[in-house]
Amino acid sequence: MILGDLLGLPVLDSDGGRLGKAADIRFVLDGAPHQLMSDARMLGIVVSPHSAASFLGYERTNLTQPWPLAHLLRWRHRGSFLVLWEDIALIRKDAVKLRPGFTRYSPALEDLGRGR
Amino acid sequence: MKRILGVALGILTAIGGFVDIGDLVTNAVVGSRFGLSLVWVVAVGVVGICLFANMSGRVAAASGRATFEVIRERLGPRAGLANLSASFLINLMTVTAEIGGVALALQLASSVHYLLWIPVAAVAVWLVIWRVKFSIMENVTGLLGLTLIVFAVALFLLKPDWGVLAGQALAPAVPAEETAPTYWYYAIALFGAAMTPYEVFFFSSGAVEEGWTVKDLVQSRINVLVGFPLGGLLSVAIAGCAAVVLLPAGISVTSLSQVILPVAEGAGKLGLAFVLVGVVAATFGAALETTLSSGYTLAQFFGWSWGKFRRPVQAARFHLSMIICLLVGIGVLATGVDPVLVTEYSVVFSAIALPLTYLPILIVSNDPQYMGKHVNGRAVNVLALAYLVVILVASVAAIPLMIVTGAGA
Amino acid sequence: MTSPELVPLLPVQGRILDAQLHLLDRQVLDHDGVPVTTVDDLELSGPALGEEIPQGTPAPVLDALLTGPVLGTRIFGGRPPSSRLIRIHWKDVADVGVVVRLGVGGEGLDASWVERWVRDKIIARIPGGRHDPR
Numbered sequence: 322m323i324l325g326d327l328l329g330l331p332v333l334d335s336d337g338g339r340l341g342k343a344a345d346i347r348f349v350l351d352g353a354p355h356q357l358m359s360d361a362r363m364l365g366i367v368v369s370p371h372s373a374a375s376f377l378g379y380e381r382t383n384l385t386q387p388w389p390l391a392h393l394l395r396w397r398h399r400g401s402f403l404v405l406w407e408d409i410a411l412i413r414k415d416a417v418k419l420r421p422g423f424t425r426y427s428p429a430l431e432d433l434g435r436g437r
Numbered sequence: 438m439k440r441i442l443g444v445a446l447g448i449l450t451a452i453g454g455f456v457d458i459g460d461l462v463t464n465a466v467v468g469s470r471f472g473l474s475l476v477w478v479v480a481v482g483v484v485g486i487c488l489f490a491n492m493s494g495r496v497a498a499a500s501g502r503a504t505f506e507v508i509r510e511r512l513g514p515r516a517g518l519a520n521l522s523a524s525f526l527i528n529l530m531t532v533t534a535e536i537g538g539v540a541l542a543l544q545l546a547s548s549v550h551y552l553l554w555i556p557v558a559a560v561a562v563w564l565v566i567w568r569v570k571f572s573i574m575e576n577v578t579g580l581l582g583l584t585l586i587v588f589a590v591a592l593f594l595l596k597p598d599w600g601v602l603a604g605q606a607l608a609p610a611v612p613a614e615e616t617a618p619t620y621w622y623y624a625i626a627l628f629g630a631a632m633t634p635y636e637v638f639f640f641s642s643g644a645v646e647e648g649w650t651v652k653d654l655v656q657s658r659i660n661v662l663v664g665f666p667l668g669g670l671l672s673v674a675i676a677g678c679a680a681v682v683l684l685p686a687g688i689s690v691t692s693l694s695q696v697i698l699p700v701a702e703g704a705g706k707l708g709l710a711f712v713l714v715g716v717v718a719a720t721f722g723a724a725l726e727t728t729l730s731s732g733y734t735l736a737q738f739f740g741w742s743w744g745k746f747r748r749p750v751q752a753a754r755f756h757l758s759m760i761i762c763l764l765v766g767i768g769v770l771a772t773g774v775d776p777v778l779v780t781e782y783s784v785v786f787s788a789i790a791l792p793l794t795y796l797p798i799l800i801v802s803n804d805p806q807y808m809g810k811h812v813n814g815r816a817v818n819v820l821a822l823a824y825l826v827v828i829l830v831a832s833v834a835a836i837p838l839m840i841v842t843g844a845g846a
Numbered sequence: 847m848t849s850p851e852l853v854p855l856l857p858v859q860g861r862i863l864d865a866q867l868h869l870l871d872r873q874v875l876d877h878d879g880v881p882v883t884t885v886d887d888l889e890l891s892g893p894a895l896g897e898e899i900p901q902g903t904p905a906p907v908l909d910a911l912l913t914g915p916v917l918g919t920r921i922f923g924g925r926p927p928s929s930r931l932i933r934i935h936w937k938d939v940a941d942v943g944v945v946v947r948l949g950v951g952g953e954g955l956d957a958s959w960v961e962r963w964v965r966d967k968i969i970a971r972i973p974g975g976r977h978d979p980r
Binding site for chain 1: 851853855858861863864870894895905906919925931936938
């Protein structure tokens, strides 16, 4: 599948309750090593309850400039969280469905292992 | 010594490169109708273009990314495409206007009809883009454009009542025979002419063309902060000349010959010769910049190979798109449409497209991922945000004012 | 920045890339630094749309960067058939920074066929097309 199919889809919990939209897809470079870079494994989906237009990513970094733009955009994405691939039950054409008892992880990018 | 020369050259080209057909026409029109009562807009516009040109240059130097690549990355493909469509159309209009300006100036110099000069001008623009080294292109047109200083000289020679001019400039008021909407319509046109988006596209792409690094930042800052304000003074001189000669005579500017009429009156035949060289150089230089900007914006949005520093075969789509733009420009002018009119519309449409260009620059220049430690300082951010508000207001007000005033008629 | 009830993600071995933030719409350069295209979309190895994902299924990986008509469908909706997708395989990607660098030359890539066509049919035939401006 292509990423364009997935981005912006509504994300539902196991009972069909709406949690938000798929704002971004997170990958981690820890798959099978190749000559140049390792495989990029899908780690999970960043879910934003209010807006899918998340390309600026202020909710995932410590950027606070330019004030008050950064704050406004962060506020638009308040309540964003990351769900891991293991918690995804089904990806349909029109929605992503999570497994019962999924975990809401912090979407923050800082303090994560950046070892290459 | 070499370094000082470099700085001097940069400043001189910035002055000469600041004025284009949009500034020439709009300032003369405004001067002939409103005196110097809109000079404050030029000042506001110059500070704005200094601020954002400097920022886009810093982004280009720190990250190697030109403005339109950044626009696509930060706004995403949809808003990016909307921006591309708007910027590209305005750019195309400006290319058309500049080539028309070159042809009109050549007509004044040669009394050969301007329609015959149009293909000549367009081919000359193409040849320079095809063959000439970027730095030579920029320096030669910039230095020749400096002859526009004759507008300032003429203003002195006209021996105006400085008190009256200063009064108009310092205590701006809508002249009795004009309406407030018309006043504000021309304020937006002047603002658009000073802050035209192609200037930042060209400036940032030029930084990449010349391989700037953060070491070149100081020089670029001096070029911008000294050169653009002095260029702005040239704009004011153009308006001043019109205010002294044309306003009392009741002549409102509708042609290029009226723009340079005050110079002929103030500085005689020699002045006229200078101003013709200046107008040809300034419009020709701007025709180069806008044509290149058309190529830059398209190539940067779609990720094509671009740049004058490459052989044309190594940037094929970039060069092809510029050839097509020039052909379209010739085609539009061949219909006999008045280049001065095209210019007047292009500056107002520029004002409409401003927010989409300047917002992404501001966002990226705060992002350490691109900028490392060269992110914006707090003062720059505060000023830039204030400008974004002004830009937004101008952009929203432009179309309604255009309709209400019948495009300033 | 994040609500307290969110579980912090355990540190992972390897670099994190968020598609929107770090990959999509970035400029792609070949190994000589020549622009090839932009990342218009990304292709994943799975999962199949509309099929239940069994517990323990290994996570899909990035197969390819996509370009070409997929940009149009990403903007205006719809989806080109798989055969119309122009792919740059992930194994050819050398580095992801402010730009995406490839470890291969751009000349042989499907992604550069339009550029080659314009070059060979038009630009190279105009006198001076191979002139080095420097």
